[in-house]
Amino acid sequence: MTRWFNTDQPISLADLAGEVVVLEALQMLCPGCVNHGIPLAQHIDRTFEGAVRVIVLHTVFERHEAMTPVSLEAFLHEYRVRFPMGVDAHEQPGGMPVTMARFQLRGTPSLVMIDRAGRIRHHLFGQTDELAVGAALARLIDEPRPTPA
Amino acid sequence: MTRWFNTDQPISLADLAGEVVVLEALQMLCPGCVNHGIPLAQHIDRTFEGAVRVIVLHTVFERHEAMTPVSLEAFLHEYRVRFPMGVDAHEQPGGMPVTMARFQLRGTPSLVMIDRAGRIRHHLFGQTDELAVGAALARLIDEPRPTPA
């Protein structure tokens, strides 16, 4: 990540070990993100309060210069997004964002569910079936915690 | 029940032992049932295909004569409701319908989730949170099957 918002320090997947994590990948000027992605992330946080950690990944292919830190801050404020948000890095100008490539995301919005052992278990792109998301999260929450090595 | 539709024979909870059951209580002239209850029951059936049995309970306090068998049949056809539907009985004219009273339902639409041992585990009245419904059903599905006595 090149920068974090809504958190004092960067967050790595290692920091989240033992927790069920929902990673919502979005970008601020994507209509589907604004209409579906953000409301879903907020809804997950309310319904599974305390049992799931929601993290936002801001990831863009192009037009980075349109999304300056001050723009991102205004965006988070206006849409009342209070989750930690990391801004995806680029190894090469014009290339695929690093985390987006690592997680093999198809685009935004994407919902990634990560289990307590840090493994990616589900990838959902675009508009999602809330019954299926609720079922998948309940199952990840109910899995036994991994025992430390 | 006074009558069943979409099934050759009456269904009792005993017949459903070992299965996770969603009972959708509705009545054909209730706007919330038509707008939320029926689509939710159909959505549950698609998402949890084969893992959940959906049964409809048609239950009315009043105006029974407005909902004759021929009206109910037309209603099921027009709204493409293919689940077995039982029509709740009344012990006394003007009284509370029998199953509705037994299940302590507050009104229609109501969603009742019943576990494999036949116990009512969740009651939801009115519009529902699909993430929460999905989580609750996943947990009922994942419970161990009761061993026969």
Place this chain on the structure above:
Amino acid sequence: MTRWFNTDQPISLADLAGEVVVLEALQMLCPGCVNHGIPLAQHIDRTFEGAVRVIVLHTVFERHEAMTPVSLEAFLHEYRVRFPMGVDAHEQPGGMPVTMARFQLRGTPSLVMIDRAGRIRHHLFGQTDELAVGAALARLIDEPRPTPA
């Protein structure tokens, strides 16, 4: 019409001469009527209060016996439909309803706009564009009243 509801006496187009009339053709077990047709008729009545007369035409091709007067009365009550509603007549069993044929309606819900001279000016079938409906009604309202012969 074979019967009227929400009015003391039958209404004919002649009775409505001089008024802009919206005729909403529907049937009580049609999902599109319940989801779009009724809310639109109620919305027109609120927005053009006093300047437009809304009349409902209950019209069915089949399953008439499912829609008895007592069913229709319950339907009007549950959906809070307070407009006069006429029940379309059939010349022959299984034939096209009389008014529906006369107005060349394609199905339900249909919205028919009738000018002050009693001429049908617009037919809309299915879900409608409210901007366009609003514009069409304003223009009918603003036309000069026909002078009596």
Place this chain on the structure above:
Amino acid sequence: MTRWFNTDQPISLADLAGEVVVLEALQMLCPGCVNHGIPLAQHIDRTFEGAVRVIVLHTVFERHEAMTPVSLEAFLHEYRVRFPMGVDAHEQPGGMPVTMARFQLRGTPSLVMIDRAGRIRHHLFGQTDELAVGAALARLIDEPRPTPA
């Protein structure tokens, strides 16, 4: 205006004399603008094609630095806004935007309807009644063109 997009040259109300104009005041990070304001402006343009000119006014009280020209360009592209858009000017830092003050707008989104003589005839703030908007626009379109002095 401090700047224009989607047009080769600045537009003044004087340039629009003789036309019915819809001015949609919005800002790119306002959820109500994205959910209601932009779709309504696009809907008006489709329904009244050629009979109404749609102009966007981008107006902000604060956080101007979050909405740089490159951000605004990306916003217009992602939301497929093809109308000319002027960026409201500020006389004093932190003050009310000039056009917003002149038109006495209460906030964003606002819909302003201007007649052929350049007079503001309707102000609508927030979510709007499409039947009423359609009626108001039809009436402005149908007014006689002002004769040049």
